[in-house]
Amino acid sequence: MSSWLPRGLVMTAVHVVARVLLGVAVVNxxxxxxxxxxxxxxxxxxxxxxxxxxxxxxxxRANPDPDDYEDLTVRWLQAGLLAGVVAGLISWILGRYVFAGIGEGSLFIELIAGGSFTALLVFVPAFTGAAVGRWIVRRDQRRADADEDWSVHAERDPEHAAS
Structure with a gap:
């Protein structure tokens, strides 16, 4: 199974549940x-x-060298597109036949406009989160490398390290 598929399906479920709860809240x-x-x-x-x-x-953490990083951009873009199209279709079906109040748009509007919006709601935050996560790990790796360099320098020149 592709790594983007479970992400897209889970994000579809999150979006549909949020939309149904939104419909209930707005009606009430x-x-x-x-x-x-x-x-x-x-x-x-x-x-x-x-x-x-x-x-x-x-x-x-799996790839200490940034050149070896996986392509999380495409993974999350595919997940966002899947979530957008499937959530749009499910929301349209629910709004049309099951639960009035979660949307009045046509199928075309749900799939194109709603799907695009949902894809961006998934892709942009996920991409941002991935960048921040990588940055945090790289920062910690640089600190660990600096501490190692300092300790090696201190062992070679104990007088200089003490001052």
Whole structure:
């Protein structure tokens, strides 16, 4: 199984659940629509950001040389595109036949506009998380290398290290 497929399917589920909960919240408390929308988007973004960060940390630890890093950009782009199209289709079906209130758009609008928006909601935070995760690991590696260099220097010249 491709590494982007489980990410895309999980992000699809996160988006659909957020959208259904958003629909319930908006129907029950229509005066707080902006708050509910913000929470739903933040949930999708947070999951993508954290998962991307975990991917970045794992990749940087597995490959100490940045030239050997895996291509997390394409992995998360594919996951975002899958999540966008599938979540758009599921949301359209749910809104049309099961649960009124989660969307009134046509199938074309759900797949193109909604899918693009969802793809960006997944891709951009995941890519950012991966970059931050890699940066954190590289920073820790540089600190460890600097500590090793200092200790080696201290062993060779004990008088200079003490001052």
């Amino acid at each position: 408390a229509p005066l707080h629509t902006t708050v509910w929308k913000t929470i739903a988007i933040a949930a999708v973004v947070l999951v993508a950001l954290l998962w991307g960060g975990v991917d970045g940390v794992a990749d940087a």
